Structure formats: C-alpha cells, structure tokens
Amino acid sequence: MQQQQLDAIVIGSGIGGLTAAALLARYGKKVLICESHAIAGGAAHSFTRKGFHFDSGPSFYCGLNHPKSLNPLRQVLAVLGESLPTISYDPLGHYHFPEVTFPVYSNSERYREELAKITPQGAVELARFEKRLLSLYEALKDIPTIALRADLQMIPVLLVKYLPSLFKLLPHLGIIQGSVGNIMNQEVTDPWVRRLIDLECFLLSGLKAEGTIAPEVAFMLGERNNIGVDYPIGGSGAIIDALVRGLERWGGQIKLNAHVEQILLESGKVGGVKLRNGEVIKAGIVISNATIWDTYTKLLRAEDLPADYRQKSLQIPAVDSFMHLHLGIRAEGLEDLTGHHVVVHDRNKDITEPGNTCMISIPSVWDANLAPEGHYVVHAYTLEPFENWQRDSHYLERKKERSQSLFSALEKIIPDLRDRIVLELIGTPLTHSYYLRRYQGTYGPAIAAGKGTFPSFNTPIPGLYRVGDSTLPGIGVPAVAASGILCANTLVSPQQNADLLTEIYR
Ligand SMILES: Cc1cc2nc3c(=O)[nH]c(=O)nc-3n(C[C@H](O)[C@H](O)[C@H](O)COP(=O)(O)OP(=O)(O)OC[C@H]3O[C@@H](n4cnc5c(N)ncnc54)[C@H](O)[C@@H]3O)c2cc1C
Incomplete structure (x- = not known):
C-alpha cells in the first residue's frame, strides 16, 4: 500500500x-x-511465558459467538x-465476601435463588431492580449498534427504520442517561444487596452504582440472562x-x-x-x-x-491503575476449580479501596491449551493508584508488599497456592502503563x-x-x-x- x-x-x-x-x-x-x-x-492483548498464555486484561465476555447477542x-x-469458537460456562463466577461465598449464575432466576439463601427480602428487591433494567435492555435490543452513526444523519435512519423501537424506548427516557444508583435507591433497601449491586457496577465501570449509567448495567444483565457468558x-x-x-x-x-x-x-x-x-x-x-x-x-x-x-x-478524572499477578501453577487436585472469582477482603472497607476487591481469572479451566499439561494459568488484579510508584530502590519491596492482597485472595480459593507456583509475574501500575501505553495506567475515565x-x-x-x-x-x-x-x-x-x-x- x-x-x-x-x-x-x-x-x-x-x-x-x-x-x-x-x-x-x-x-x-x-x-x-x-x-x-x-x-x-x-x-x-495476550502474552506467553514458558508455555503459559496470559490475558493481560479482560477475560469476562458475553455473547461473542451468539447470533442474538x-x-x-x-x-x-x-x-x-x-x-470465534468459544466455551460457554455457568456459574459465571463466585463472589467471596468475608461472611459468605456464593455462585453467580447467568440466569437471573437461578442467581436470585442463590441470593435468597442469604437474604430472602433482598432477593425480592433484586428481582424488582433487574426487571426495570431488563425492560430497558428489551427496548434497546431492536436497534443494533452496527446500524448506528453519531451525527444528524442518524435521525432519518432512526425514523424510517427503527420507529417502533424508538416508541419502545420512550418509557425509559428518564433512566437512559441516568445513574443505575437511582433505580437501586427506588427498588432496593437491603444493605447486603445494595453492596452486591455496587460490586457488580464497580466490576463493570470502575465506579459504584451511583456513578454507573443504567444502560451499561441493563446491557450486562440482559446479555448474561438472555445469551450467557463465554470465553474465546x-x-x-x-x-x-x-x-x-x-x-x-x-x-x-x-x-x-x-x-x-x-x-x-x-x-x-x-x-x-x-x-x-x-x-x-x-x-x-x-x-x-x-x-x-x-x-x-x-x-x-x-x-x-x-x-x-x-x-x-x-x-x-481517571480511574486508578492496577496491581497484577500472573501465575503459572500446578493443577493437580484442582479439577473442580471454576474460572472466575471476585474476593472482597474486608466488609468494613469500601469495595473500591485498592486491594480490597480482587478479581481472579483462571481461564485454563475452560481452555486447557492455555497452560502446559497439568498446569493452570492464573490472572489476579486489583486497583492500585499510580501515584507513589517509581522505579527506585524500594520498587521490588513495594511490589511484593502491594501484591499480598492478591495472594491472599487466591489463597481463599486455592489454600496451598504458594506451593503450587511454577511461574510468578507481578505487575504494578508502572508495568500496566508501560505495556498498555496508557496515561498513569488508568482503567479509564471516572x-x-x-x-x-x-x-x-x-x-x-x-x-x-x-x-x-x-x-x-x-x-x-x-x-x-x-x-x-x-x-x-x-x-x-x-x-x-x-x-x-x-x-x-x-
Ligand atoms: C485488568 C483489566 C481487566 C479487564 N477486564 C475486562 C473484562 O473482563 N471484560 C471487559 O469487557 N472489559 C474488561 N476490561 C476493559 C477493557 O479491556 C478495555 O476497556 C478495553 O480493552 C480498552 O480498549 P481501547 O480500545 O480503549 O484501548 P486500549 O486497549 O488501551 O488500546 C490502545 C492501544 O493504543 C496503543 N497506543 C497508545 N499510544 C500509542 C502511540 N503513541 N502510538 C501507537 N500506538 C499507541 C497502545 O499500545 C494500545 O495497544 C479490563 C481492563 C483491564 C485493564
């Protein structure tokens, strides 16, 4: 060319x-x-070390291979x-709070059944919250993103091709630009469920419910309920x-x-x-x-x-950066391990506090080729501010110290984790910003x-x-x-x- x-x-x-x-x-x-x-x-991007294929970031996907997604x-x-050939799985993950661990299912009824074991009233409230968002998803779903443009020339297209869908959106105009926190405030009083919704929003947008827009959560709930999650x-x-x-x-x-x-x-x-x-x-x-x-x-x-x-x-404003742990571990005896986990360490600390909420992904439980035979590939990460990170004489020590919350999160799932490690890579906000060429290694705008x-x-x-x-x-x-x-x-x-x-x- x-x-x-x-x-x-x-x-x-x-x-x-x-x-x-x-x-x-x-x-x-x-x-x-x-x-x-x-x-x-x-x-x-993915990268490979000693036969382990690591995801550097995302590993949670919906509808990659579903015609209706x-x-x-x-x-x-x-x-x-x-x-893309993909593998579907359910439960989509396990949430580990200090007081309880429970499976999160894609199907919203099954999810609520699990929740009802912890808080019956909360499960009822969550059903009301989800109903409102799923009806927004239903209204949005007739206009595929691939048909959209972002200028005035979109208007005649919408009017000619998507008028009935626009009418379906009318009742949702009040919430479409707004915070999902408003819907949570109207429907949910149970503090436990409110924290759960905050957590799910935080995992999506880096912000709690109050900061997260309603359509983003509607999309997430609608896709996982109707289509399910899959991994490439x-x-x-x-x-x-x-x-x-x-x-x-x-x-x-x-x-x-x-x-x-x-x-x-x-x-x-x-x-x-x-x-x-x-x-x-x-x-x-x-x-x-x-x-x-x-x-x-x-x-x-x-x-x-x-x-x-x-x-x-x-x-x-920018969301913080991350600490990362990429591990290769021996898999013997871990045949029942599932792929996604979220660990919240301390109920008295905010879920957004660096180190308190740790995300874990073990994708070789779905695709064995991502790790050498008999091994798993593990990625754990948590928010970490960029400030105070320099490559000075304390860098290695700080790296070790700040990664401990990730190790202890993993130990909740694999108690003898440290004895199983055959490859260990610890990433800091400096690593993140260097390899991703991103300002302060940020997750994105806050x-x-x-x-x-x-x-x-x-x-x-x-x-x-x-x-x-x-x-x-x-x-x-x-x-x-x-x-x-x-x-x-x-x-x-x-x-x-x-x-x-x-x-x-x-
Ligand atoms: C740890 C982590 C976990 C995540 N998990 C999920 C998840 O499970 N599901 C999900 O949907 N999302 C997830 N995300 C979010 C998702 O990965 C990102 O939002 C998305 O991939 C960002 O894509 P982007 O196109 O904005 O740009 P980026 O991915 O930031 O890509 C920008 C590219 O531009 C290049 N670049 C920058 N400057 C220059 C330059 N001067 N010259 C040439 N090239 C340049 C960079 O090298 C980079 O390749 C996760 C993110 C992170 C960090």
Whole structure:
C-alpha cells in the first residue's frame, strides 16, 4: 500500500482502534493501524511465558459467538466474516465476601435463588431492580449498534427504520442517561444487596452504582440472562487475532512496533502522523485509540488545540491503575476449580479501596491449551493508584508488599497456592502503563453518571477522531467496540451503512 493512498491512519490496536480500522476497511477505505507495542490488542492483548498464555486484561465476555447477542464486538466480527469458537460456562463466577461465598449464575432466576439463601427480602428487591433494567435492555435490543452513526444523519435512519423501537424506548427516557444508583435507591433497601449491586457496577465501570449509567448495567444483565457468558478458545488474544484477520481480509494493514510520536497538522487540519523512528505517514483522517490524556498531551502540541477545550479534556478524572499477578501453577487436585472469582477482603472497607476487591481469572479451566499439561494459568488484579510508584530502590519491596492482597485472595480459593507456583509475574501500575501505553495506567475515565458527559469521538481538529474507552460511556470491550463502530459508520455515508446492513442481514 503506498502511503499517499491511505484514507485513514489509526493510532493503536486496542479493541476500539481495531474495530474502527477493520470496519473502515470493510467499507473499502484504505486503512493503516500504527501500534506502538510488538503485540496487538492493547488492554486485551495476550502474552506467553514458558508455555503459559496470559490475558493481560479482560477475560469476562458475553455473547461473542451468539447470533442474538447485542455485543457490538460480535456484530463487527460478523460484518468482517469472522467468528470465534468459544466455551460457554455457568456459574459465571463466585463472589467471596468475608461472611459468605456464593455462585453467580447467568440466569437471573437461578442467581436470585442463590441470593435468597442469604437474604430472602433482598432477593425480592433484586428481582424488582433487574426487571426495570431488563425492560430497558428489551427496548434497546431492536436497534443494533452496527446500524448506528453519531451525527444528524442518524435521525432519518432512526425514523424510517427503527420507529417502533424508538416508541419502545420512550418509557425509559428518564433512566437512559441516568445513574443505575437511582433505580437501586427506588427498588432496593437491603444493605447486603445494595453492596452486591455496587460490586457488580464497580466490576463493570470502575465506579459504584451511583456513578454507573443504567444502560451499561441493563446491557450486562440482559446479555448474561438472555445469551450467557463465554470465553474465546485461545484466550483474549484470539479476539484480537480475529479482528486483525478481518482487517487484513478487507485490505487494511497493521504495523507493529510503530510508536506514533506526533499527529501532524497541515493548515489546522490533520495531515498524517510521525513515528518515533522519524517516518512520516500521510492521511487526511487520523483516529487515535490512545487515551484522551495521551492524545492531547503526547501526540499533539498544546497550541494545536483550543486552550479551554484542552484544559477541560485533561481535567477528566481517571480511574486508578492496577496491581497484577500472573501465575503459572500446578493443577493437580484442582479439577473442580471454576474460572472466575471476585474476593472482597474486608466488609468494613469500601469495595473500591485498592486491594480490597480482587478479581481472579483462571481461564485454563475452560481452555486447557492455555497452560502446559497439568498446569493452570492464573490472572489476579486489583486497583492500585499510580501515584507513589517509581522505579527506585524500594520498587521490588513495594511490589511484593502491594501484591499480598492478591495472594491472599487466591489463597481463599486455592489454600496451598504458594506451593503450587511454577511461574510468578507481578505487575504494578508502572508495568500496566508501560505495556498498555496508557496515561498513569488508568482503567479509564471516572466520569460518574449524571456528573459529566463523555467527550465523544469528535475533536476540534478537522480529520482527527478518537476511539476507545475515553470516548463513550462505559469502559469495557462492548463499549470500546461500539466506539469504533460509531466512528467508522460516521465517516462513511448513510447509504454505505445501509448497504452493509442489507448485505449482512439479508
Ligand atoms: C485488568 C483489566 C481487566 C479487564 N477486564 C475486562 C473484562 O473482563 N471484560 C471487559 O469487557 N472489559 C474488561 N476490561 C476493559 C477493557 O479491556 C478495555 O476497556 C478495553 O480493552 C480498552 O480498549 P481501547 O480500545 O480503549 O484501548 P486500549 O486497549 O488501551 O488500546 C490502545 C492501544 O493504543 C496503543 N497506543 C497508545 N499510544 C500509542 C502511540 N503513541 N502510538 C501507537 N500506538 C499507541 C497502545 O499500545 C494500545 O495497544 C479490563 C481492563 C483491564 C485493564
């Protein structure tokens, strides 16, 4: 591909960048992704050490391989002609509170039956809470994300094609932009269930119920109840491989080890990018999948943006970073182990307090090929602030100390864990920010529902767009895939959107 022929350059191959690039390629655009890392996928990349295949971040997925799933990622894969073999499982996880451990089932009735053993009244209240959110999911589900664009040209499409669905949404207008905390306050008084809802919101958005938008929780409950959860065979990297294959099948390209140093402007418009090795690549459209903070501080000069806009953008608060534990362990005697666990250590501490809530994923219980025979691959992580982390003489000591909450969380599930370890990698916020090229290693923006709006994918610079978790509400794979879809769809004509939909759904 000659550089001057490019229609668009995408900076970064996170799921947001890959989705936007692959969909633009599907529309016939000439696209190149420049990825800084040697491995594609950003937060969702996989890596291998001594035969253990680790997910660096996400491992919890819904509807990757289900034709009725609303997951925007599945819709993109379908459009690209890709599908993913997956393994379905239930219960989707176990929550371990200091006072009780219980299984969480995808099916909401079964979930409530388990909950009723702990709090019968709470289970009734949860049923009311879920009913309201599931009816929002029902209203949303007739408009597939793949059909959406983010400009005024969407209006006639909605009116002509989706009028009945819009009517279904009318009763939900009051909650669609709001916090799920409002619904919780109306329906749930049981303190135990309120903490459970807070926990589920925190796992989704990094914020408790009050800060999490209702549609995000509606989507999560609706998908897991109607479709169920699944895990891609080969791990998260298999998703990335499928997106890269889809990109390349439609003529797009990806360049790894290609760190973009600067977005180049010509007469105030985007002209291309300059790589760290000095190479200049030209295109009239640049889409940044780097976070908003990285894009506006590292890739543009301060004077490239209106001062007010830049300042406001950089003031967006960020969720903390993470401590990670990636382990290879001997699996003998652990045949009944399940794959997902969430451990809350101390009931008197807030669930968002670093180290108090630990997420654990052991995906080799579903896909044995992720670990050498007779072994499991383990990933545990918990929030950790970026501040105070430097590579100084205390770094190793601090690393050991701050990872203890992860070890003790794992010991609740595998008491003799430490005797089983054959490979141990501890990651800090510095590791996270280095490998993911993310500002302070953040999980994403901490914009609480009703307290601010996400900045969208438009920027004040003609030709410059952004995708990924700092564009649309909702951090996580479905939300970032949706950001890529909205961006790509908006960069082509409504007729091209319609033709693509006709091709897929005929
Ligand atoms: C520990 C953890 C667990 C998670 N678990 C789940 C889960 O179970 N389910 C779920 O749905 N979500 C989960 N998430 C969230 C989800 O993984 C992310 O929201 C999502 O993958 C982010 O995608 P993104 O497109 O915004 O960008 P990123 O993944 O951040 O990708 C951005 C890419 O841009 C590249 N880049 C940045 N700057 C440059 C530059 N200058 N030049 C070139 N390339 C550059 C980076 O290298 C990176 O590859 C988890 C996240 C983490 C961290």
